Amino acid sequence: MFLVELNAVTIRYERAGMPDLEIIAGCDLALAAGTMHCLAGRSGSGKTSILLVAAGLVRPTAGEVAWSGESLSGLRDDAITELRRNHIGYLDQGGVLVSGLTALENVLLPAVPGRRVRTLERRARELLDRLGVGSRAAHRPDQLSVGERQRVAFARALLLEPPVLMVDEPTASLDRETADGVIELLAGLTDDGIAVLTASHDEHLIAAAGSRTILA
Amino acid sequence: MRLGLILGEAGNGLRRNVSMVISVILVTFISLTFVGAAILLQMQIGQMKDYWYDRAQVAIYMCTDFDTTGNCTQTEATPAQIEAVKAQLESATLAPYVEKFEFETHEQAFKNFQTQFSDQPIAAFVTPDTLPQSFRVNLFNPNDADVLIESLSGSAGVQEVADQRAYLDQIFAVLNAASATAIGIAVLMLIAAVLLIATTIRLSAFSRRRELGIMRLVGASNRFIQTPFILEGVFASFIGSILAGGAIVAIVQFFVKGVLAQTLQTTTTLVGLSDALIVVPILIVVGALLAAASASVAISRYLKV
Structure with a gap:
């Protein structure tokens, strides 16, 4: 069974006074555990839109999204949110952190809705250590470098041990060396059995992925 | 948290x-x-x-020598006419509606007027005979005022049957x-x-x-x-x-x-x-x-x- 499936997904946005904007039509995608799939294409080709639809954050115009065989069609937003919390870790472009909170508190954010902050604090610290930013746990985002912020955002996405990680342009604003470090990190996660769906125009990352969808 | x-x-x-x-x-x-x-x-x-x-009364004003309205012909209501109205109020038809009534003479009306308008110049010009005698009727149910108005408006010597609630309704409006x-x-x-x-x-x-x-x-x-x-x-x-x-x-x-x-x-x-x-x-x-x-x-x- 695939952890994430897109069946004939079409994404079309209505625009006031202009013709509808079609991002993609009839897209099929299947993501198995321990694999990495890359949505490749230039900026504006709709990579992020597909990620958002695959993550259940935006409903497709047509077609179906399923997680571990369960279709999201017909589910209410609250139910999808509940499922996503434990199924998908999402890392947005740039790894945005909440400015008023420390690195550790940012990592613990996914635990807040489920009231699991205390029980997950140790795991949060371990994740920060594993990603090489353990010493920065008490620092606020404005005291961290771009690369450090991204690692904290990675830790946040991994906190609830989701089987799927969705990562939007993880190497876009990084120098080559740091970017290759991130690619290595993603490859390491697939070795741990996590399914990674990423969107990128970075050739190194596209090459590192086991499968890819090329968007025009 | x-x-x-x-x-x-x-x-x-x-x-x-x-x-x-x-x-x-x-x-x-x-x-x-x-x-x-x-x-x-x-x-x-x-x-x-x-x-x-609850306090609003129906006032039955009797004619004075100066009235030309209602059934009046510039003639003071006679004692017989006043008695007739009183008899009607006590009759089997109206008695069930009437809780109590009292008769106000010219002198009592004048006294009340002087008290009510003591600060105003009009008090000096009014004499007892210009103020009508009246029956002040309290009803069990103030909404039955129309019954009295219909029964008594046509009686001889009656100038007007006034439901005081009509004045109150203006204030409430x-x-x-x-x-x-x-x-x-x-x-x-x-x-x-x-x-x-x-x-x-x-x-x-x-x-x-x-x-x-x-x-x-x-x-x-x-x-x-x-x-x-x-x-x-x-x-x-x-x-x-x-x-x-x-x-x-x-x-x-x-x-x-x-x-x-x-x-x-x-x-x-x-x-x-x-x-x-x-x-x-x-x-x-x-x-x-x-x-x-x-x-x-x-x-x-x-x-x-």
């Missing part, structure tokens, strides 16, 4: 938008004060109706108009308050849209994200409604019980503090509900990633 985080977020929002929050408080305060005043006025009208309708005006102003102000709350919350959400996006991504439910914003609106409007409640209590204490009661020399028919204390919780609930509804509508568009 959950409750603390939500309250902390609400507090941050309030701090970031101080001037907007103050305007929400003021608009809610003024609009709810009008709502409260309208409710008090309705209570006042209700109490006055109860009080005065004025009070009702005042109440309707207050409600009208209140509705307009409440619309302004709702729009202002929505704008405030939108600004607040806009300034935190990145954080809202993160919370959606990490699996926070819409309700979890909405709550601080709704609390923010409810808090501002709560302060406004408390101020409005204070204003209503102050109006009753200093204006109604102070100025009005002194001027009217009566306290039995005026609204009191107990009435004001019924109005205050109504204002608080109305304020909170409006704010919560308006804030939740305003925030919903920011819940999309």
Whole structure:
């Protein structure tokens, strides 16, 4: 069974006074555990839109999204949110952190809705250590470098041990060396059995992925 | 952390938008004060109706030498005509409606007139014979006044059968108009308050849209994200409604019980503090509900990633 499936997904946005904007039509995608799939294409080709639809954050115009065989069609937003919390870790472009909170508190954010902050604090610290930013746990985002912020955002996405990680342009604003470090990190996660769906125009990352969808 | 985080977020929002929050408080305060005043006025009208309708009499004015209206021909009602009216009031037809009645002579009418208009020049020109004699009738049910009017208007020597409630209805019409005006102003102000709350919350959400996006991504439910914003609106409007409640209590204490009661020399028919204390919780609930509804509508568009 695939952890994430897109069946004939079409994404079309209505625009006031202009013709509808079609991002993609009839897209099929299947993501198995321990694999990495890359949505490749230039900026504006709709990579992020597909990620958002695959993550259940935006409903497709047509077609179906399923997680571990369960279709999201017909589910209410609250139910999808509940499922996503434990199924998908999402890392947005740039790894945005909440400015008023420390690195550790940012990592613990996914635990807040489920009231699991205390029980997950140790795991949060371990994740920060594993990603090489353990010493920065008490620092606020404005005291961290771009690369450090991204690692904290990675830790946040991994906190609830989701089987799927969705990562939007993880190497876009990084120098080559740091970017290759991130690619290595993603490859390491697939070795741990996590399914990674990423969107990128970075050739190194596209090459590192086991499968890819090329968007025009 | 959950409750603390939500309250902390609400507090941050309030701090970031101080001037907007103050305007929400003021608009809610003024609009709810009008709502409260309208409710008090309705209570006042209700109490006055109860009080005065019970005391309202039907007056049967007899003819004087000067009257040409009704059945009068510039001739004073004769004792026989007065007796006939009295007999009718005591007859089997009318007696069941009549609780009691008394007869007011020229002299008594003159005395009452002098007392009532003692400060005014007209008192010097009126003589007893110009004021009509009358029967003052109290009915078991004041709504039966029409029965008396129909039975007695045509009787000889009767100038007019007047239901005093007709005079009261004019006063109540004025009070009702005042109440309707207050409600009208209140509705307009409440619309302004709702729009202002929505704008405030939108600004607040806009300034935190990145954080809202993160919370959606990490699996926070819409309700979890909405709550601080709704609390923010409810808090501002709560302060406004408390101020409005204070204003209503102050109006009753200093204006109604102070100025009005002194001027009217009566306290039995005026609204009191107990009435004001019924109005205050109504204002608080109305304020909170409006704010919560308006804030939740305003925030919903920011819940999309």
